[in-house]
Amino acid sequence: VIHSKSVEDLAARLAAFPGIGPKTALRLALHVLRIPPQEVEALARSILQVQQRVRRCAVCHVMTETDPCPVCTDQGRDQGLLMVVEDSEDVAAVERTGAYRGRYHVLGGVLSPLEGVGPQDLNLDSLRARLRTGGLREVILAVNPTLEGEATTLYLQRLLRDADLAVTRLARGIPVGGQLDQYDEVTLEKAITGRSPA
Numbered sequence: 001v002i003h004s005k006s007v008e009d010l011a012a013r014l015a016a017f018p019g020i021g022p023k024t025a026l027r028l029a030l031h032v033l034r035i036p037p038q039e040v041e042a043l044a045r046s047i048l049q050v051q052q053r054v055r056r057c058a059v060c061h062v063m064t065e066t067d068p069c070p071v072c073t074d075q076g077r078d079q080g081l082l083m084v085v086e087d088s089e090d091v092a093a094v095e096r097t098g099a100y101r102g103r104y105h106v107l108g109g110v111l112s113p114l115e116g117v118g119p120q121d122l123n124l125d126s127l128r129a130r131l132r133t134g135g136l137r138e139v140i141l142a143v144n145p146t147l148e149g150e151a152t153t154l155y156l157q158r159l160l161r162d163a164d165l166a167v168t169r170l171a172r173g174i175p176v177g178g179q180l181d182q183y184d185e186v187t188l189e190k191a192i193t194g195r196s197p198a
């Protein structure tokens, strides 16, 4: 294909996805020409469905198709244990370990003065509300240990200082700069089980 505006458009859109460089984007765009029309339609429908059906859980803010999410409604999970994470991918990573049976609170980001992200931009009001409702005995701070993540953890420690519960953080198996969803299940499981007072 030479000088095809539609192929170039598609490639440009695909290149906007994380982890997709311009070369891969072009290869994927050209691949569309080789698959049957009904497959292309199914792909387009899948993309629309994900956007239409997936929303945030009103309780923990994780991405889910049912609100409240399956974790929040699961009565078999430990109601006294709450893990605070940055985003939904972190919940997915921890869930894959099978090592955690409590609930989650997704902040929806980290504090970043440089990018204009302040406390009001994170899901902190709902976190405070969950603390007030009581019934919690431990909050696990599991924000990714990046520079901004550490600042966020510090902020959370201050916020939780007067709460009558244990505040812990993941063990240091996760290096500074690391992200929860980059680690294999064993490393992450060790970080969870070896958590320490924050």
Ligand SMILES: [Zn+2]
Residues within 6 Å of the ligand: 057, 058, 059, 060, 061, 062, 068, 069, 070, 071, 072
């Ligand atoms: Zn939930």
